[in-house]
Amino acid sequence: MIPYGRQDITQADIDAVVSVLQSDFLTQGPMVPKFEAQVAKHVGATYALAMNSATSALHVACKALGLGPGDWLWTSPITFVASANCGLYCGAQVDFVDIDPNTYNLCPQALARKLEQAERDGTLPKVVVPVHLCGQPCDMKAIQALARRYGFSIIEDASHAIGGRYQGGFIGNGRYSDITVFSFHPVKIITTAEGGMALTNKAELAEKMALLRSHGITRDPAQMTHESDGPWYYQQIDLGFNYRMTELQAALGISQLERLDHYVAYRHQSARRYDELLASLPVVTPWQHPDSYSGLHLYVIRLELDCLRVSQRQVFDSLREQGIGVNLHYIPVHTQPYYQCMGFRMGDFPESERYYREAISLPMYQTMTELQQDAVVNALHKALRL
Template structure:
């Protein structure tokens, strides 16, 4: 039985040709393909600086370091995200807290954020950084979050790992109009892929320079940044404690090729989502809601089971679908429920909207090469699951 996965990459001959061209060139790692990919994404997103790295996790880490997150500071993010959105703070020795989600968008709720900020201000524990996560590709209410940042003095990293190709208030996600830094992911199930990889975007030249250092061991060959004149043309200096977070030219060449199809990919995802909406109407499931100011990248199509209206459990529906070759998934287990975070003091009941979401959510297959026949198979299996 062929399994229909929840997501998958689309690799075509032009992608293969682009990678082979690099394999036959003089550069496999730090050659011309990486800056070409960076410029392609920067131009698409309308942002001044784009720096490719080896994962979105690395991107989050150096973004936090560039914003000087350190021991004693606080980073707030959403509980409904992959753990990397929170772990990046711990890598810097900082503390983590969470802001509950909006029950319609499943993104960080600006009302809950405002309320938590007011409480934090009273006790002198405001966050240094807030990381809104564009879950499923739908942008957060960034204007509202940005307004709060000006009032309470925090910096913003947009975790747009799901959202390249989306738009907010008519402008591309990633333009950093409402944030200091935006992070992208190019994991194979994301909207475009570099096999593995990520990117940081910013309009701030100083932040870009700092992140460029951090992704490559903290080493510079720029004489203007050295402590003394270079000893010779071979000379370099390590001026920061950095990391080996670089992307290869092989991956970047794949990324450049994939970018030529980005708009088509997102358009196809919207076609599939519209068709899901019609096929699933009338079933005891809550369909995705679209924020009026946003155009989602639609990395994921998540439904929520109306458990009061069906005679089976969340786990039973999930298992029924998996047994029939429908590779559903669940994005995500609330981070504060992970054992590691419970050892930090978090516990069930702290973020009730996020926990309700987790109890009901299922990610259905969503990727550009999903056929209508496969989609019909998914919907038919879900009908069966809900009637069992």
């Protein structure tokens, strides 16, 4: 089976993890701060907070921005459920904004129309979470302009996008948002096994997220409400969580980070080759915005079903049967049973639902060979029954 994505673990990665196993610290040692500093420097952010998952980072980001009961969080329907669930964790209400048919990201024009109506209804969002699907950045300049007009905060869900760039700057630099979140899951561009990170340029947000990821506990006298009892002393000053990253994960991340630029460049090389090999087939290949450089976590095609005698399910099943580990990213969140119970219905976000009926994620990872790519394309030819 050729998987749709997989990690690349080298001997250097293994050695880095083993060195931590042989050290004095498996958690809360020097590796996590080092990893944070290196990622922040790489992307051009001021602060970076490593956590045990991107979901944890999204949750903490929402809490740091003060999201709570009575508030609204808006995001894209085409994303993993965590992009929306983070709002529910805070007691907020969640809504969605339909996608752009070219980028598959949250559409700024649809956002503008929805904001106009929400202003009339008194239901403006407190937080908007644009998702950089497949690694392609959203139109953050347009979204930030709307944020300034309507007063909402922005969390960039860049789980797919580390190593990508927008308007010349690395995604994560915080130029157009309050907080950016990365994922280091094994199928992502670099991995820490499980793990995530929140980045910001605002000291107060960094301080709040650091507190929330570790039980709301501080040892900083400046944050304490009364005088310390001694060197052992700590205070819980907020209700936080155990969202810390381990030293082993951070060591793996530091080692992987050295290859980040190479990984993303290789993915672009593979994507260009896919574009050429698929040019004659009745599929839509990913469009890349000229102002952007995608992280290319995923390579999603859309089937031109009007030109085919087979269904999306038949194509998907045929590829799997031929040993091609395709997937589908993602099921629109508003169609999930949990969200349907909140009142969302099929037809609410037609562009997202159309995307879902046509999309298939082809294998894309940094060690994929040309022979494997050829096997994917040959299998797709058979699956389409041309």
